Amino acid sequence: MPSKVSKALNKLVKTQKKGIAWLIDPDKINSDNWNKIAELGNHKNLPDFIFLGGSTYTGIDLNPLVHKIKTLCPTVPIVLFPGSRFQLADEADALLFMSLISGRNPEFLIEQQVEVAERISQSSLEILPTGYLLVNDGEILSVHQQSQTLPLLNTEKQKILQTALAGKLLGMRYIFIDAGSGASSPVSSEIIELVKKRMDQTPLLIGGGLDSLEKIDKTFSAGADLAIIGNAAEKNPDFLVEAIAFKNWLNQRLFIN
Ligand SMILES: CC(C)=CCC/C(C)=C/CC/C(C)=C/CC/C(C)=C/COP(=O)(O)OP(=O)(O)O
Ligand SMILES: O=P(O)(O)OC[C@@H](O)CO
Numbered sequence: 551m552p553s554k555v556s557k558a559l560n561k562l563v564k565t566q567k568k569g570i571a572w573l574i575d576p577d578k579i580n581s582d583n584w585n586k587i588a589e590l591g592n593h594k595n596l597p598d599f600i601f602l603g604g605s606t607y608t609g610i611d612l613n614p615l616v617h618k619i620k621t622l623c624p625t626v627p628i629v630l631f632p633g634s635r636f637q638l639a640d641e642a643d644a645l646l647f648m649s650l651i652s653g654r655n656p657e658f659l660i661e662q663q664v665e666v667a668e669r670i671s672q673s674s675l676e677i678l679p680t681g682y683l684l685v686n687d688g689e690i691l692s693v694h695q696q697s698q699t700l701p702l703l704n705t706e707k708q709k710i711l712q713t714a715l716a717g718k719l720l721g722m723r724y725i726f727i728d729a730g731s732g733a734s735s736p737v738s739s740e741i742i743e744l745v746k747k748r749m750d751q752t753p754l755l756i757g758g759g760l761d762s763l764e765k766i767d768k769t770f771s772a773g774a775d776l777a778i779i780g781n782a783a784e785k786n787p788d789f790l791v792e793a794i795a796f797k798n799w800l801n802q803r804l805f806i807n
């Protein structure tokens with residue numbers, strides 16, 4: 551099995567560097583996004599990964615989209631972040647093979663995964679076993695509607711820690727805590743700190759509502775290894791480049807110190 555993406559994620563943890571993933575929603579990609587991808591192809595401020603997925607997308611073959619992104623921006627690994635089993639594409643580099651462990655809906659805990667296990671084990675996708683937790687201040691967003699689960703609250707510290715640890719002990723190699731796309735407040739710094747302290751070498755991915763450099767800074771300072779940015783980049787593609795430049799500056803500062 552290929553290991554390019556897992557190596558890159560684990561390297562972030564080992565070197566204490568920070569990474570940024572640009573989340574592209576196949577349903578919403580527009581001409582501004584395409585222009586940005588074309589620019590990225592020869593830009594020094596590249597995201598570490600492109601995540602591809604949407605909470606509601608159920609439509610057509612994603613391979614042509616993957617192919618087009620790869621042609622324009624060949625050096626950035628494309629990681630599938632599927633809202634359902636219909637969002638697979640063999641031409642992507644890797645797949646976040648998630649189980650929604652903050653919820654109790656069997657469909658997203660195990661059923662979706664069972665349906666695709668045989669297919670993906672025969673593909674050349676790099677499989678990233680991921681415990682996926684929805685955590686916010688009680689806001690119900692499209693991912694909650696889609697998965698028919700409620701988010702854990704930022705105040706439910708013990709429950710969130712227990713859930714992340716259970717995922718890790720079950721062998722999930724990545725923990726992704728998501729406030730949900732467009733969340734008005736992101737995963738709290740307290741939660742990120744608490745979970746990060748107990749993760750050892752397991753990469754911690756944080757996303758949802760990261761729409762300012764201040765929020766990204768807080769997320770990284772609290773211990774996130776990778777920040778996922780969707781809506782803010784969709785609305786203002788230049789924000790993505792600013793966020794990446796900021797992350798590069800943080801990493802450089804770490805190196806100098
Ligand atoms: C492993 C396989 C094949 C499927 C996993 C299926 C699971 C467990 C999904 C988790 C629950 C879920 C529905 C996650 C959605 C993740 C996602 C791609 C969010 C992005 O949200 P947007 O589509 O950007 O939100 P908007 O609809 O607001 O744009
Ligand atoms: O669109 P935003 O709010 O950046 O969220 C990204 C992602 O974490 C959602 O699942």
Ligand SMILES: [Mg+2]
Binds near residue numbers: 578
């Ligand atoms: Mg979206």
